[in-house]
Amino acid sequence: MAAGRRTVLDPAQRYDLIVDAAIEAFAERGIARTTVSDVARVAGVTRGLVYHYFPTMDELVDAVLDRSVAAFVERVRLWDAEREVGQIEQAVHEVVVMLREQVHPGHPRRLDLRDPANSAVYQRFVDRAVAAVVDCLQVTTVEAYAARHRIEITHVREVFTVLVHGLVGLVRTQPDVPDEVLASVVRQVLRLDPDEPTDRHPGTGGGRPDLG
Incomplete structure (x- = not known):
């Protein structure tokens, strides 16, 4: 892949990427201590993109x-x-x-x-x-x-x-x-x-x- 070229994901893939990142962040920091910034960092996206998919x-x-x-x-x-x-x-x-x-x-x-x-x-x-x-x-x-x-x-x-x-x-x-x-x-x-x-039920398979 050429330097600086970004991988374009469709909305469903971005959604899953953010959820995956949240799972990892929650495991690292705990649910109560995890922030949107933590999730964005793990996912490699902006905070604004996280808020776009998950307003809260x-x-x-x-x-x-x-x-x-x-x-x-x-x-x-x-x-x-x-x-x-x-x-x-x-x-x-x-x-x-x-x-x-x-x-x-x-x-x-x-x-x-x-x-x-x-x-x-x-x-x-x-x-x-x-x-x-x-x-x-x-x-x-x-x-x-x-x-x-x-x-x-x-x-x-x-x-x-x-x-x-x-x-x-x-x-x-x-x-x-x-x-x-x-x-x-x-x-x-x-x-x-x-x-x-x-x-009782011979041959059942x-x-x-x-x-x-």
Whole structure:
């Protein structure tokens, strides 16, 4: 590339560039201490361009949260597509693992929403993530489970919402709570059937699997 020649990005690419820079800046300085100037520096753009796409820092934070929520939902969809038919106990434990990954992420560039300075942002993330994940589960896991089992709870969406909110709060405030306890809570609240015998559906290999 010739010296001084600038790469021209379309609006969607510039938007993503700024969001990527915000994620990096938040990881370096913390959400509460990051300024628009910090984001502009990391992105290699002017402050004015950041303001063009995100007039307020709250809007930029929301864009970062939306990115995180979308990644979580995609993780749930991938899990749903790869589950083993009829293995409900295994499915419950896998859900517990996914939940821990989101509440206590180990990746250094993930947002540290446990920081008390980020409490308001954390609550926004949890509310959005729970709503999005429950919406995803309703059209994947819940429908698949209902096709093979009787659902023993009423107000399904509301129960799932309360359950996920409660599990997130429990894992966040008591990180040492055993996975077995969390799995037991899920089973009791949702009143799940036991695992199906492995030979109940011989030859099953395609299609969307049931809960498990």
